[in-house]
Amino acid sequence: MIKVDFTNVMVDSIGQRGLKSSDYELINYTLAFRKISSRSYAELGFLDLWKQDLSEIKRLGKYASGFDNMIILGIGGSALGPRAIMEALKPFHNFKAKPKVFIYDNVDPLTLSEILDLVDLKNTIINVITKSGSTAETMASFMILWQSLKDKGLDITKHVIATTDTQKGDLRKIVNDYKLMSLEVPSNVGGRFSVLCAVGLLLAETIGIDSTELLKGVSDIDAICLNDNISTNPALRFALTCYLLHTIKGINMTILFPYSDQLRRFSEWFCQLWAESLGKEGRGLTPYPSVGTTDQHSQLQLWMEGPADKLVVFIAIDDYGRDITIPSIECKFNDFANQSYLSGHKLSNLIKVEQEASEIALTKNSRPNITIKIPKIDAYHFGQLFSFFELCTAYTGILLNINPFDQPGVEEGKNLTYGMMGKKGYDAKRQEFEEYRKMKRLII
Amino acid sequence: MIKVDFTNVMVDSIGQRGLKSSDYELINYTLAFRKISSRSYAELGFLDLWKQDLSEIKRLGKYASGFDNMIILGIGGSALGPRAIMEALKPFHNFKAKPKVFIYDNVDPLTLSEILDLVDLKNTIINVITKSGSTAETMASFMILWQSLKDKGLDITKHVIATTDTQKGDLRKIVNDYKLMSLEVPSNVGGRFSVLCAVGLLLAETIGIDSTELLKGVSDIDAICLNDNISTNPALRFALTCYLLHTIKGINMTILFPYSDQLRRFSEWFCQLWAESLGKEGRGLTPYPSVGTTDQHSQLQLWMEGPADKLVVFIAIDDYGRDITIPSIECKFNDFANQSYLSGHKLSNLIKVEQEASEIALTKNSRPNITIKIPKIDAYHFGQLFSFFELCTAYTGILLNINPFDQPGVEEGKNLTYGMMGKKGYDAKRQEFEEYRKMKRLII
Known part of the structure; x- marks a missing residue:
């Protein structure tokens, strides 16, 4: 089962920029839970997908293969x-x-x-x-x-x-x-x-991925994440943490930072979910799609020493499935002497140590961070990750008092496109578009 | 030559959230320019790369091919x-x-x-x-x-x-x-x-990419971007605009939004350059790597209606190199009637209209945006893009009064990793790491 480590958002760990246990009691999170459990949004159907009939999907998957x-x-x-x-x-x-x-x-x-x-x-x-x-x-x-x-x-x-x-x-x-x-x-x-x-x-x-396993992961994580006990429900606690850090501490960006190349595209999936669900009515948390260790050499500088406006959410992998040992290079010039500290370590050890090192470094700099621990990236646990973040998003939206299921802000661009492409009924938009093109521009 | 359209950061276009021409005169940008032109940072060597001798690179490139x-x-x-x-x-x-x-x-x-x-x-x-x-x-x-x-x-x-x-x-x-x-x-x-x-x-x-062409683009854009006239130097004006929007208008994120799949990875390159150069001393502009039209269905909602803290930088392509016409589907059920508005248009027309539609929609919502116009994505113009953003970054860092060329914030994580991997001289870091592991954790 995936586990979530909330230590480094708390005042004991990161000082003044952290949350106190009592902060969590300021919010009526039971209400947020009830809005989900009572299905008060029509779009909560994703909660039932674990029990769907997969036979037609499997049949057509076989055909497509x-x-x-x-x-x-x-x-x-x-x-x-x-x-x-x-x-x-x-x-x-x-x-x-x-x-x-x-x-x-x-x-x-x-x-x-x-x-x-x-x-x-x-x-x-x-x-x-x-x-x-x-x-x-x-x-x-x-x-x-x-x-x-x-x-x-x-x-x-x-x-x-x-x-x-x-x-x-x-x-x-x-x-x-x-x-x-x-x-x-x-x-x-x-x-x-x-x-x-x-x-x-x-x-x-x-x-060749077993969708039954994906859904088994979903049903198992949902069993944990559909209740109003923030000591046992990591999704509700995650949402509350984002909400509190945002409203009390000015944290308005959420960085997803998995230490695995395999999860690069998962980061992008998360970014749509998070941005489109939560960015409205002048509010919202801006996501960033990242991957470790790679972005230690790209974004970490900014997260460490830039504005203190980010929550970094690590995903730490226990079993990478495959491994390679860094060899000891024997050579006449002893040129690898300065690198010999790496020899004998497994690559999985190096990547895990780097993840933890980034966690410690951020924590020492009072930058809040959460670590999601996943035993391995297989269909079962990956299903858990999907459902976990879907629930986090729904809970966070409700806490922010916005509807996490609509996207009214994209209509205007669509309508303007319809206008210029000549769709019936959008003449006014076409006119608006053409007016815009006539405006004086400042181009250099 | 790439051209930059600054219309939609100005008050005439986006109202109160926009800049006035007089804002640009508040800043001593000539000083910023002089720091570059006088080579007051050792790391400005990238300005000379256009004149490097390419023969060894070409020789080894041929070997590698x-x-x-x-x-x-x-x-x-x-x-x-x-x-x-x-x-x-x-x-x-x-x-x-x-x-x-x-x-x-x-x-x-x-x-x-x-x-x-x-x-x-x-x-x-x-x-x-x-x-x-x-x-x-x-x-x-x-x-x-x-x-x-x-x-x-x-x-x-x-x-x-x-x-x-x-x-x-x-x-x-x-x-x-x-x-x-x-x-x-x-x-x-x-x-x-x-x-x-x-x-x-x-x-x-x-x-098989001609590096001579890349460098020709660099030298041509540099000829325009190395002077202190903000009416003719798009890089200096870009930097000033970012600086002014940040300091006067609270804009702290820079979204790079090219309308081309080919530039997805360029967005990621930009994000390192921007984040690592500018994120320090508690300051910095957070980048976001995007691609259009794709992210209209992922991030646009947030940019339109979320917090007004973002500058969207479009890259609009004039010639995509290849094209396909959307056909008119003739079929007995007339099922494509609602899509017939698309028929006869070229895909390049659709993607360009969508880019402009997003630009208009953001502008109407008073969200500042800049459009970089690139004639086509070839080596010559791509070289220009690289050098343009490198210069923008250097100028912006100097305006922010930070050193855009260092990255002190990544040292701590490196040292902790050295400690755990057993590098000589890092025993204290290892101890620190081990202490951290012993701390009581809040894991659910």
């Missing part, structure tokens, strides 16, 4: 979730196994051109993922792929799996009319909370 | 620079051409194990990069590779190119004693400012 290439079309949670799963549980997958997986989460013309050069569509399965069924970026690339399949005389019903809302939306209508293979995003699961439904699990099954 | 695999060992600037170049100028390189490039910038044992599984060392060139010649992470992996080469009976002098300080350090000594192939990091160029010396250019030449 027979192809040479898989192209995933999706953006936001529809891409970040699958990518996090692949990078964590099948590192270097594309160098080692089939189908090669290309996740296209943009409308960059160069990227799609390159992908289309690399794959033979005859041997390619396309998984188009959009909950709403009308996401502009995803549908644009889907239309391109649809036409490309047609142009090559390939059968859409054999090359496309659509992952979309159970009943609503344009993509679901297309699925029904053309009898496409499809999987469901439950209507009560938001995009950024959707990794553990078909959105992430189809790719998992396709490349 | 004959291998099937290249492993780069380096961390921080030694990895971020080369990776940014490869991803920007040779996207999907590892899917298309040799040598396959693996950049190992960690001590994660799983990653190195996987890389060693994937390559045959017989056909592999190793580029070990550390300016100091003693970076623990880099030397640990170098020792492993050294021994692996020996174990396989391979000749170190044929499989290793060392990139390190011209004269100083353990790695330079090893180079001299063993007559290894080597390239130089000039002693007056710091790690995070080193991309345009052999650190980045060897990889460039190895995979």
Whole structure:
């Protein structure tokens, strides 16, 4: 089971910048818990994903695994979730196994051109993922792929799996009319909370990750994180800690700092979840996607000596699965003498020591930090990580008194794009756009 | 030439949160310029890289290009620079051409194990990069590779190119004693400012990028950015803008938001440069590595409606090099009717419109933003981008009255690691580490 070490947010550890036990009693966190447990938001459906029926996902995953290439079309949670799963549980997958997986989460013309050069569509399965069924970026690339399949005389019903809302939306209508293979995003699961439904699990099954294990992790961590006891519920305590550090101590950034290359993309998944859920009404905690030890040589300077506005959340791995011993180099010039202190240590020892050293250094500088300890990065524990952070996010949003499940701030940009692309009903936005282009600019 | 649009940081554009022209006159920016032009920091050597002799880099690049695999060992600037170049100028390189490039910038044992599984060392060139010649992470992996080469009976002098300080350090000594192939990091160029010396250019030449073109871009942008006229010098104006927004308007985060997958890794390179240079003495601007359109579905909500503490720096691309037209889908059910507004547009048009739409939306919400316009992502213009941001960073640091070239905050973590790994002279740090481990913890 993952464990969370809260020592270094407390006053005993980091002094004045830390929290007192009594601070935690200032907040009615039972209320926050009840809002979750009573399902007072429609979007809490992610809490039920652990008990979903996986048979269709497994069946289509097996089908997809027979192809040479898989192209995933999706953006936001529809891409970040699958990518996090692949990078964590099948590192270097594309160098080692089939189908090669290309996740296209943009409308960059160069990227799609390159992908289309690399794959033979005859041997390619396309998984188009959009909950709403009308996401502009995803549908644009889907239309391109649809036409490309047609142009090559390939059968859409054999090359496309659509992952979309159970009943609503344009993509679901297309699925029904053309009898496409499809999987469901439950209507009560938001995009950024959707990794553990078909959105992430189809790719998992396709490349040989057991989604049953992922969900077992989810159900086990949820059993611990769905109660209002902050001495035993790490997710609620995490949320409260973020809330208190923010409101009392001015901490407004949350750095996710896993000491594993495999979790780099998980950091990015977290950043969407955290930013889009919590950044609204002038409030919010800004995330930062990091990875150790790498960012010790990039960001650590800023976290140590820059503004005291950050909470660093380490993820420490116990068992890396594989290991290498740093050798003792025997050579006539004795040139490695200054490096001999490394000899005989395992790389896993070095990386673990560096994680702890960063923890100590930050603590000595009164910089609050939390360490999540994960026994190993396998499907079971990775499922726990996902659900843990989803719950942390929901709890934190409720404590901040904002709705963690909407994203009203992205509408304006969408509407302006609709206007310029000529969508019906958006003429006023087009006009606004054109006015903007006429403005005098300060360009040098 | 890259151009920078400063319209949307001004009061005319974003209202009260914007700057007035007169604000710029409050600051003695000529002084900042003089500190650069008079070379008052030893580390300003990066300004001379445009005139370096490239012949040895080109020669060794040609040699390296004959291998099937290249492993780069380096961390921080030694990895971020080369990776940014490869991803920007040779996207999907590892899917298309040799040598396959693996950049190992960690001590994660799983990653190195996987890389060693994937390559045959017989056909592999190793580029070990550390300016100091003693970076623990880099030397640990170098020792492993050294021994692996020996174990396989391979000749170190044929499989290793060392990139390190011209004269100083353990790695330079090893180079001299063993007559290894080597390239130089000039002693007056710091790690995070080193991309345009052999650190980045060897990889460039190895995979077919003309480093002469990169440097031509550098010299052309420098000609514009090395003067004290803020009406014509975009780098100095950028720095002043960051400084003024920070000190007058409370903007403490800098988001780099290029609308191109190719620049994702460039964003990460920027984040090291910005964070490590500017984050000290309790001050600093926190960077965020982003990419558009992707992060419209991840971070934009927070930037639009979260705390008004961010400057968004767009990078807009004029020519994407390749393009695809979104087709009109003819089908019996007319199911794509709601998407027909996309038909006939080029993907490049969609991504450009989305960039501008985000710019307008942020501006309407009084969120300051700058747009850097780059004609296309080729070696010439990419060289400009690198040098532009290096100069911006130097100017900003000087305006903030901090030394942008040191990183004192990372020493403590290093020393603690030395202690635990048993390096001579660090016993006190080991003791401190062990004391820390004995402390009572709050783990749930």
